Amino acid sequence: MSVPFAAKRLGKELNKISSSLPPGIELVSADNFEEWLLDIKVLDNNPLYQNQTYRLKFRFSPSYPIEPPEVVFIQLPDRPIPIHPHIYSNGIICLDLLGQQGWSPVQNVESVCMSLQSMLTGNSKNERPPGDEEFVRANTMRPKDIQFYYHDNDV
Amino acid sequence: MDTDDDFMSNVSSEDDILPDDSENDMSGDEDFGFDDEPDAHIDSQKDDGYKKKAAYDISFKVYQPSDVQKQQDELINEVNMILDISKEEAAILLRHFRWNKERLIEDYMDKPSQVLDAAGLATTSAGPPRMQVVPGFVCDICCEDEPGLQTFALKCGHRYCVDCYRHYLSQKIRGEGEAARIQCPSEGCNVIIDARSLDILVTPELTARYHELLHRTYVEDKETLKWCPAPDCENAIECAVKKKDLDKVVPTVSCLCGHRFCFGCILNDHQPAPCELVKKWLKKCADDSETANWISANTKECPKCNSTIEKNGGCNHMTCRKCKHEFCWMCMGLWSEHGTSWYNCNRFEEKSGTEARDAQAKSRVSLERYLHYYNRYANHEQSARLDKDIYHKTEKKMVQLQKESGMSWIEVQYLNSASQALQTCRQTLMWTYAFAFYLARNNLTEIFEDNQKDLEMAVEALSEMFEKPIAELADSKLKVEIMDKTSYCNKRRVILLDDTAQNLAEGRWTFNTELLGSGANGGPSTRR
Ligand SMILES: [Zn+2]
Ligand SMILES: [Zn+2]
Ligand SMILES: [Zn+2]
Ligand SMILES: [Zn+2]
Ligand SMILES: [Zn+2]
Ligand SMILES: [Zn+2]
Numbered sequence: 285m286s287v288p289f290a291a292k293r294l295g296k297e298l299n300k301i302s303s304s305l306p307p308g309i310e311l312v313s314a315d316n317f318e319e320w321l322l323d324i325k326v327l328d329n330n331p332l333y334q335n336q337t338y339r340l341k342f343r344f345s346p347s348y349p350i351e352p353p354e355v356v357f358i359q360l361p362d363r364p365i366p367i368h369p370h371i372y373s374n375g376i377i378c379l380d381l382l383g384q385q386g387w388s389p390v391q392n393v394e395s396v397c398m399s400l401q402s403m404l405t406g407n408s409k410n411e412r413p414p415g416d417e418e419f420v421r422a423n424t425m426r427p428k429d430i431q432f433y434y435h436d437n438d439v
Numbered sequence: 440m441d442t443d444d445d446f447m448s449n450v451s452s453e454d455d456i457l458p459d460d461s462e463n464d465m466s467g468d469e470d471f472g473f474d475d476e477p478d479a480h481i482d483s484q485k486d487d488g489y490k491k492k493a494a495y496d497i498s499f500k501v502y503q504p505s506d507v508q509k510q511q512d513e514l515i516n517e518v519n520m521i522l523d524i525s526k527e528e529a530a531i532l533l534r535h536f537r538w539n540k541e542r543l544i545e546d547y548m549d550k551p552s553q554v555l556d557a558a559g560l561a562t563t564s565a566g567p568p569r570m571q572v573v574p575g576f577v578c579d580i581c582c583e584d585e586p587g588l589q590t591f592a593l594k595c596g597h598r599y600c601v602d603c604y605r606h607y608l609s610q611k612i613r614g615e616g617e618a619a620r621i622q623c624p625s626e627g628c629n630v631i632i633d634a635r636s637l638d639i640l641v642t643p644e645l646t647a648r649y650h651e652l653l654h655r656t657y658v659e660d661k662e663t664l665k666w667c668p669a670p671d672c673e674n675a676i677e678c679a680v681k682k683k684d685l686d687k688v689v690p691t692v693s694c695l696c697g698h699r700f701c702f703g704c705i706l707n708d709h710q711p712a713p714c715e716l717v718k719k720w721l722k723k724c725a726d727d728s729e730t731a732n733w734i735s736a737n738t739k740e741c742p743k744c745n746s747t748i749e750k751n752g753g754c755n756h757m758t759c760r761k762c763k764h765e766f767c768w769m770c771m772g773l774w775s776e777h778g779t780s781w782y783n784c785n786r787f788e789e790k791s792g793t794e795a796r797d798a799q800a801k802s803r804v805s806l807e808r809y810l811h812y813y814n815r816y817a818n819h820e821q822s823a824r825l826d827k828d829i830y831h832k833t834e835k836k837m838v839q840l841q842k843e844s845g846m847s848w849i850e851v852q853y854l855n856s857a858s859q860a861l862q863t864c865r866q867t868l869m870w871t872y873a874f875a876f877y878l879a880r881n882n883l884t885e886i887f888e889d890n891q892k893d894l895e896m897a898v899e900a901l902s903e904m905f906e907k908p909i910a911e912l913a914d915s916k917l918k919v920e921i922m923d924k925t926s927y928c929n930k931r932r933v934i935l936l937d938d939t940a941q942n943l944a945e946g947r948w949t950f951n952t953e954l955l956g957s958g959a960n961g962g963p964s965t966r967r
Pocket of ligand 5: 741742743744759761762763764
């Protein structure tokens with residue numbers, strides 16, 4: 285292989301999303317094939333997320349998309365961490381499709397953003413995951429090294 | 440080290456002094472039956488003339504890699520014949536049913552297509568697996584659309600380029616250690632990659648790893664089988680003790696390689712403490728390591744002259760080099776008082792009354808209580824480690840002793856036995872303190888503490904003799920004493936373990952914590 289596996293695929297993805305992305309998803313930066321930033325918005329009027337924009341950070345390993353990307357919400361003055369029973373207050377997301385078991389290499393950056401959008405849209409609980417405080421205080425691991433027990437995958 | 444075999448034969452030779460307890464004896468049936476009966480319980484086994492064992496002994500069998508392979512092959516062949524399906528399919532079905540042949544055959548006879556479906560052997564066949572060039576093909580993984588691209592699809596028809604397939608498989612096999620349940624890369628498709636398709640796709644090197652992992656799943660899938668955790672050991676152990684039995688028994692097994700471990704939790708032998716207590720204790724020790732650090736430190740000051748003393752042997756009897764003060768390493772008390780009242784050093788007197796009423800005092804008492812047990816636990820752990828060093832020095836000692844006394848190699852073996860007894864007994868003692876920490880007082884705890892005290896005294900005495908200089912060891916009187924003390928230590932250990940195991944099996948201990956772990960609940964947890 286001359287071109288690294290991830291670069292080939294990410295190049296194609298970038299081509300596509302630079303020209304068009306579904307509503308509520310915006311590319312912020314993609315300067316290399318290691319880390320991309322995207323903004324997402326919830327389109328309906330779910331009061332929990334209305335008028336808010338959230339920043340997502342994607343990190344890709346050289347064997348993306350065979351391996352899932354690492355996806356977290358990051359906090360900025362105008363970019364809070366969305367309240368959700370599967371999103372920890374440090375931005376770590378507990379979602380099975382981002383884990384090795386639930387990930388399929390057919391997924392891509394766009395489909396992940398859309399899944400997160402719909403995960404927010406469908407939520408009505410104004411709460412963090414159980415044990416959030418403790419987890420956020422104690423966690424020093426990369427998201428990919430955390431073994432989540434997916435509470436219930438339909439939230 | 441072949442220490443355990445020797446030690447175990449020592450133990451067996453003491454069997455005649457034990458109370459007859461055939462009731463709890465799982466007799467080692469030759470064909471273990473692989474029963475998946477949920478209630479095949481420990482005491483339902485018949486006594487078929489096997490030697491009576493102590494209450495803490497459990498039956499188990501050691502299998503070498505070829506045995507494990509043979510068992511799998513036999514099951515695959517049987518299913519292959521009975522159900523008239525290929526060996527690849529039989530293997531996938533057996534793995535899907537976690538090697539429960541009976542249930543597989545029953546279910547398959549009942550509703551074959553559902554069984555095949557659930558196991559990922561979907562019947563909508565698109566012909567046998569092969570690589571193919573498909574005109575106009577675009578790979579959904581790498582987005583490659585180059586003409587002439589080699590592609591591959593499983594029975595489900597989800598087609599990807601061979602390069603992507605290879606990456607995917609190598610990630611699953613090498614990166615995630617998966618083999619038996621690798622699914623089609625398509626999202627939500629549960630078709631499973633079979634060995635034949637895999638052989639077409641990947642390099643021989645990866646195929647070897649794949650088959651090795653497949654081989655491992657056989658053991659991992661069966662509750663009655665576990666790998667020996669010793670590094671480089673490839674044996675598997677079969678034992679009928681199940682998870683739900685772990686509040687009644689501490690299933691220590693020993694592999695042919697000499698490693699002794701707990702079949703319940705894979706940690707090193709931790710009798711007499713039940714697995715759940717061990718788990719809680721280790722977690723507690725890790726959490727409290729800061730408070731505990733000072734205790735496990737290797738140096739202490741002499742209580743009389745304050746000179747720093749480093750503990751360099753396993754014995755608790757310390758003599759200050761400077762002032763000759765003799766004291767106990769554990770409690771720093773006078774050693775002379777320990778001869779008759781070692782008692783003060785193994786039992787923590789529960790504080791009561793006025794002090795405990797005050798919440799602050801209470802938490803101090805509870806910390807003190809913990810430190811009391813931790814101190815003794817850590818002391819034996821450390822001594823066991825030091826005794827291990829001594830064991831390595833023992834060989835040297837044995838050579839020297841041969842020269843000085845004219846004894847033969849066989850005649851100096853008693854030092855070896857003593858060193859082994861020291862290690863095993865310290866290991867047991869160490870866990871008696873974790874056990875005691877969670878033990879609520881009842882009419883049995885005193886007997887336990889007496890047993891603990893007896894073993895501890897015997898071990899300290901042996902440890903002290905063992906550390907004597909060569910010149911003294913050459914005295915044949917000391918040799919007899921050491922041999923006697925070694926056998927006495929082993930005997931005391933058997934008595935302690937037997938008593939605790941019997942009471943555990945009969946549910947007579949009360950603990951201030953639960954003995955069966957609660958299952959996985961929500962929230963993140965650290966992997967491995
Ligand atoms: Zn491809
Ligand atoms: Zn498929
Ligand atoms: Zn072994
Ligand atoms: Zn255990
Ligand atoms: Zn001194
Ligand atoms: Zn003492």
